[in-house]
Amino acid sequence: xxxxxxxxxxVVLAVTLYAWSGLADYGxxxxxxxxxxxxxxxxxxxxxDAVITPVWExxxxxxxxxxxxxxxxxxxxxxxxxxxxxxxxMLAALGIVLRGANFALRKDAARAGRRHVAGMLxxxxxxxxxxxxxxxxxxxxxxxxxxxxxxxxxxxxxxxxTSILVGLLAVAxxxxxxxVYLIAEAHRRGLPGLRxxxxxxxxxxxxxxxxxxxxxxxxxxxxxxxxxxxxxxxxGVLLAAGAVLLALTFxxxxxxxxxxxxxxxxxxxxxxxxxxxxxxxxxxxxFGLTIADGAGAPITQKWMLxxxxxALVTLVPALILLYVLDQRGELGEDPLxxxxxxxxxxxxx
Amino acid sequence: MFDLxxxxxxxxxxxARSQMAFxxxxxxxxxxxxxxxxxxxxxxxxxxxxxxxxxxLTLARRWSHVAGVTFAVGAVSGTVLSFEMGLLWPGLTGKxxxxxxxxxxxxxxxxxxxxxxxxxxxxxxxxxxxxxxxKLGLPIPFVALVGAFSIISANSWMNTPAGFTLGPDGWPTxxxxxxxxxxxxxxxxxxxxxxxxxxxxxxxxxxxxxxxxLRGRRDRYHRLGFLIPxxxxxxxxxxxxxxxxxxxxxxxxxxxxxxxxxxxxxNSGTHQPEIFFGRYDAATNTVSGGISIPNLNSILAGxxxxxxxQGLDAVPLADRPSNVNVVHWAFDIMxxxxxxxxxxxxxxxxxxxxxxxIPSSKPFLWIAASAGVLTYIAIEAGWIVTExxxxxxxxxxxxxxxxxxxxxxxxxxxxxxxxxxxxxxAAGAITVLRAMARRWRRADIGEYGDAxxxxxxxxxxxxxxxxxxx
Numbered sequence: 001x002x003x004x005x006x007x008x009x010x011v012v013l014a015v016t017l018y019a020w021s022g023l024a025d026y027g028x029x030x031x032x033x034x035x036x037x038x039x040x041x042x043x044x045x046x047x048x049d050a051v052i053t054p055v056w057e058x059x060x061x062x063x064x065x066x067x068x069x070x071x072x073x074x075x076x077x078x079x080x081x082x083x084x085x086x087x088x089x090m091l092a093a094l095g096i097v098l099r100g101a102n103f104a105l106r107k108d109a110a111r112a113g114r115r116h117v118a119g120m121l122x123x124x125x126x127x128x129x130x131x132x133x134x135x136x137x138x139x140x141x142x143x144x145x146x147x148x149x150x151x152x153x154x155x156x157x158x159x160x161x162t163s164i165l166v167g168l169l170a171v172a173x174x175x176x177x178x179x180v181y182l183i184a185e186a187h188r189r190g191l192p193g194l195r196x197x198x199x200x201x202x203x204x205x206x207x208x209x210x211x212x213x214x215x216x217x218x219x220x221x222x223x224x225x226x227x228x229x230x231x232x233x234x235x236g237v238l239l240a241a242g243a244v245l246l247a248l249t250f251x252x253x254x255x256x257x258x259x260x261x262x263x264x265x266x267x268x269x270x271x272x273x274x275x276x277x278x279x280x281x282x283x284x285x286x287f288g289l290t291i292a293d294g295a296g297a298p299i300t301q302k303w304m305l306x307x308x309x310x311a312l313v314t315l316v317p318a319l320i321l322l323y324v325l326d327q328r329g330e331l332g333e334d335p336l337x338x339x340x341x342x343x344x345x346x347x348x349x
Numbered sequence: 350m351f352d353l354x355x356x357x358x359x360x361x362x363x364x365a366r367s368q369m370a371f372x373x374x375x376x377x378x379x380x381x382x383x384x385x386x387x388x389x390x391x392x393x394x395x396x397x398x399x400x401x402x403x404x405x406l407t408l409a410r411r412w413s414h415v416a417g418v419t420f421a422v423g424a425v426s427g428t429v430l431s432f433e434m435g436l437l438w439p440g441l442t443g444k445x446x447x448x449x450x451x452x453x454x455x456x457x458x459x460x461x462x463x464x465x466x467x468x469x470x471x472x473x474x475x476x477x478x479x480x481x482x483x484k485l486g487l488p489i490p491f492v493a494l495v496g497a498f499s500i501i502s503a504n505s506w507m508n509t510p511a512g513f514t515l516g517p518d519g520w521p522t523x524x525x526x527x528x529x530x531x532x533x534x535x536x537x538x539x540x541x542x543x544x545x546x547x548x549x550x551x552x553x554x555x556x557x558x559x560x561x562x563l564r565g566r567r568d569r570y571h572r573l574g575f576l577i578p579x580x581x582x583x584x585x586x587x588x589x590x591x592x593x594x595x596x597x598x599x600x601x602x603x604x605x606x607x608x609x610x611x612x613x614x615x616n617s618g619t620h621q622p623e624i625f626f627g628r629y630d631a632a633t634n635t636v637s638g639g640i641s642i643p644n645l646n647s648i649l650a651g652x653x654x655x656x657x658x659q660g661l662d663a664v665p666l667a668d669r670p671s672n673v674n675v676v677h678w679a680f681d682i683m684x685x686x687x688x689x690x691x692x693x694x695x696x697x698x699x700x701x702x703x704x705x706x707i708p709s710s711k712p713f714l715w716i717a718a719s720a721g722v723l724t725y726i727a728i729e730a731g732w733i734v735t736e737x738x739x740x741x742x743x744x745x746x747x748x749x750x751x752x753x754x755x756x757x758x759x760x761x762x763x764x765x766x767x768x769x770x771x772x773x774x775a776a777g778a779i780t781v782l783r784a785m786a787r788r789w790r791r792a793d794i795g796e797y798g799d800a801x802x803x804x805x806x807x808x809x810x811x812x813x814x815x816x817x818x819x
Contacts, residue, residue: 057424058468061461067431068457071442072450079443082435086757093432094763094770100425101774149439150756296447297524303451311458318465321485325469325477 003302004295005282007073010308012277014069016270018062020177023170023269025059027178028052029099029126030171031201047194051185058322060096073301076147077284077294081136084145084152088132088167095132098125127171134170138163138216141276142223143286147294162223165216172209173269176202180249180265187258199253206250210243213272227279227286235275242271362751364760365437368767370736372429374729375771379423381728384497384543385550386416387467388490389578394483396577404570408577410474411789412554413486415782417471422778424464426771437760440753441743444520448513449506451526456499463492494543501542505534508735509603510744533603537596538735544589545728548690551582553721560718563711570793575707579717582724583694590691593684594649601650604745605659607738610670611680612646617660621646626681629673634662670740679733686727690720 028048035041035048071078082089102123135158139145144157157163179202186194221228231239245268252261280286284294295301390412397406431453434442442450470486477485506512512529513521558574600608608614613624615634623646627639644654651657661669670676693716700708707713743750 057421057464058461060424060428061457061464064428064431064460065454065457067435068450068453071435071446072454073447075443075446075450078435078446079439082432082442083439083755083757086436086755087759089432090436090763093429093436094766096428097425097767097770097774100422101770101777149443154757296450297526299524300447300451300526303526304454307451307454307458311461314462315458315465318462318469322465322469325473 002292002295003298003305004073004291007069007295007301007304008281008284008291009277010304011066011069011073012274014062014066015277016273018066019173019269019273020266021059022063023130023174024177024181025052025056025174026099026126026130026171027174027176028182029102029123030175031178031182031198033123033126043191043194044197047182047186047189047191050189051182063096069304073296073304074284074291074294075296077289079149080147080151080285080289081140081145083148083150084154084157085136085139086150087154088136088139088158092129092132092136095125095127095129099129102126130170130174131167132158133167135159135163135167137170137276138166140285141166141227141280142220143227143288145285145288147285147289160223161219162216165212165219169209169212169216172205172212176205176209177265177269179205180253180261183253184258184262195258199256202253203250206246206253210246224286230279231275234281235279238271238275238278242268242275244268245271359751359754359756361437361757361760362754364764365754366750368760368764369433369437371764371768372426372433372771373736374732375775376423376426376430377728377732378725379419379426380497381546381549381553382416382419383423383463384493384546385490385581386412386419386554387470387486387493388547389550389554389581390416391483391486391490392581393573393577394486396573398479398483402573404573405577407570408574411785413467413471413474414785416467418778418781418785420464420467422774424460425774427460429767436757437755438743438753439755440748444748444753445513445744448510448521448524448526448529449503452499452502452506452530456496459492459496459499463489463496466492497542497546498539501539502530502532502535504735505538506530506532507743508532508538508607508739508745509534510747515747537592537599540592541589541596541731544585544592545724545731547585548582548589549721549724549728551578551580551585552690552724554578555582556718556721559714559720563714563718572707575717579697582720583697586687586690586694590687593687598650601658604738606661606664606669607676607734608650609659609661609663610673610676610738611734612658613673613677614646614658614660616662617658619647619655619657620644621650621656621658621660623649624677626678629677631666631669631673668741670738672737672740676734676738679730679737683727683730683734686723686730690723690727693717693720 028051032041032045032048035044067078102125139152139158139160139162142160142162144160144163145152179198182198183195183202186192186198217228217231220231245264249261249264249268252264282291283289284291390409393405393412394409396402397404397409434453466485466489470482470489473482473485506529509532510529511532512525512527514523516522555575555578558571561571562575597608597611600611612621613627613629613636614621615629615636620643622641622643624636625640625642627636627641629636647654647656647658661673696713697708700706700713739745741749741751743753
């Protein structure tokens with residue numbers, strides 16, 4: 001395994017981490033968007049806010065890390081994807097702005113009515129961004145992004161059945177993950193009503209995600225038979241593992257279980273991401289650019305790996321501290337209202 | 350020749366540069382708050398804990414809440430910037446990514462660590478023990494400096510590229526990412542920016558309380574809220590003057606074209622005058638109008654009127670900054686504001702030395718109230734000097750901006766959408782900050798320092814303040 005291969009593993013790892021955190025954040029935004037009117041949706045939104053707010057920025061840092069990692073280690077592939085997939089990626093960035101504006105705006109308690117309208121408008125970012133990121137990934141998987149400055153078709157590279165289905169899969173998967181996380185959070189806070197609310201939603205988004213996933217594979221078979229073969233042969237085991245884990249999550253949620261639910265779901269999503277990584281290896285852009293051909297200087301790759309080691313040593317303890325303090329209920333203040341948050345479980349709007 | 354050049358310029362160059370400039374100039378407003386505001390809040394918290402000062406603790410807590418909001422907006426605009434590095438400048442990231450990308454990875458991790466620590470700090474006010482809370486916050490300013498160091502390193506690399514040679518195919522070889530990080534311009538740019546960040550955050554936070562003071566809210570809380578950040582900014586201002594002067598001299602030696610544009614030196618030679626403002630005409634390479642002081646530029650550059658200064662005529666038109674007037678005016682504005690702030694700080698220092706008090710005259714408070722905005726104008730102007738002054742190069746001397754731009758269409762449209770969304774986001778952030786300020790004012794009935802504060806941070810401290818002499 002070369003240093004460039006190891007950095008490619010980091011890229012897939014960053015995608016996995018972003019799927020766990022960022023994608024689930026969009027999913028939470030989706031549930032916020034669909035929570036209904038001001039009265040009915042208030043409790044749902046309060047739970048989502050309480051869960052998301054402390055970790056909001058941290059979720060999206062993985063995306064920045066992914067971008068930076070890719071342009072430093074695989075500049076050619078990065079530039080090719082960014083220019084050909086310019087439209088969905090610009091839309092994804094704009095969706096992130098919308099989501100950020102929503103985050104900043106919504107807590108202004110002064111005008112509750114307008115807040116809801118703003119929530120509707122900016123909540124669109126929560127659907128737009130995962131869809132566009134998924135569509136962009138779908139375009140790469142289907143081999144529609146050749147190396148070069150805007151060398152591929154700017155529209156059909158991402159607006160094709162495979163891309164659209166991967167985009168929808170990303171939206172559904174995010175909503176499913178968020179619902180699963182929120183089941184556990186509602187349970188922890190002793191809110192059986194909300195637990196049941198998200199249980200139902202986890203079930204139907206789980207079904208949708210499965211359908212989109214199968215659809216994407218079928219579409220890929222027509223689009224790029226070679227890539228499809230790689231998915232079902234080399235990535236077959238991981239694909240199956242992902243399906244089994246997500247099915248277990250689904251069944252456990254259906255029976256009202258809570259324990260281990262988040263781990264199962266996260267494992268399932270990871271397996272699917274890794275199935276893609278294994279299927280696409282050793283190509284950065286199938287089938288025009290390999291890792292070996294597209295990799296930057298080996299010395300840079302080694303520094304990226306070394307820096308990742310530093311990151312592990314510094315970030316992991318900090319993340320554990322944040323997590324422990326959060327779960328022990330030692331973090332309980334809302335910076336946006338500058339008021340104390342209610343006690344855990346107190347979710348009166 | 351100029352017309353020919355304009356015609357061969359890629360269609361996306363102007364919109365791409367405009368979009369990048371707009372998003373960077375937006376992001377740079379948030380950066381000083383991310384870099385220096387944590388230090389201010391920690392200073393206030395330290396004072397509050399050490400002297401059992403309720404007002405200082407309240408200030409620290411409120412500043413941390415402001416930092417939380419600006420940090421979130423900065424995370425968004427920072428994410429957009431990392432998209433744009435590829436969306437707009439594939440020729441930069443695609444070709445030189447492995448040379449100068451490493452500091453961005455460092456910044457990614459530093460920002461992440463800062464986000465985690467800020468989250469712990471903000472959300473831990475009520476429940477963590479006071480000194481534990483302070484100590485958990487203590488690394489934040491240093492982590493923020495690591496982040497600033499990384500981004501400044503990448504930018505200074507664009508000014509003084511290092512850590513590679515161009516191979517026969519025109520692509521970088523012999524890559525040394527560490528040499529790229531520690532390029533020649535790095536120490537200068539970094540020092541200059543850290544001073545600017547602390548000045549901007551200090552003067553801006555102080556200006557909020559200067560406005561309160563002008564409106565008659567003359568309590569201890571406002572006094573401290575002014576003094577802590579203002580003192581920090583006042584310490585950095587003279588340092589910045591020295592650093593700024595050294596950088597100009599350094600630029601004169603290392604980036605003569607940028608220096609010539611900044612000082613609008615038209616023809617090479619000795620006895621160069623210092624020209625304030627004026628209008629440069631690229632076609633004839635002459636300056637009209639402005640105030641000219643004979644010999645001063647030569648003296649500033651080399652301590653003698655006989656110093657030879659390279660003019661814009663030394664390089665062909667195609668290698669000169671595309672807009673000398675913008676660079677020159679931005680430079681004069683930056684230096685002008687810096688000088689003004691220096692005089693202002695001297696005024697304050699003089700008064701403090703004689704009377705041990707903040708000058709209470711209206712003119713002083715008016716300047717104090719506008720010092721934050723002025724510092725920000727200087728920062729934006731400085732950014733324009735370094736970026737427009739480097740043109741037409743994206744990697745100075747190696748890669749032209751025009752050859753790094755994307756080949757994709759529709760950048761004008763994305764630029765328009767970005768402007769609208771950023772304005773909405775800015776409006777949202779300002780609305781939130783104003784709503785916070787309103788809530789704080791409603792809560793501030795009564796004097797600071799007594800136990801009647803509605804947001805008394807922690808029971809332990811409140812109990813001890815009661816015992817402490819007021």
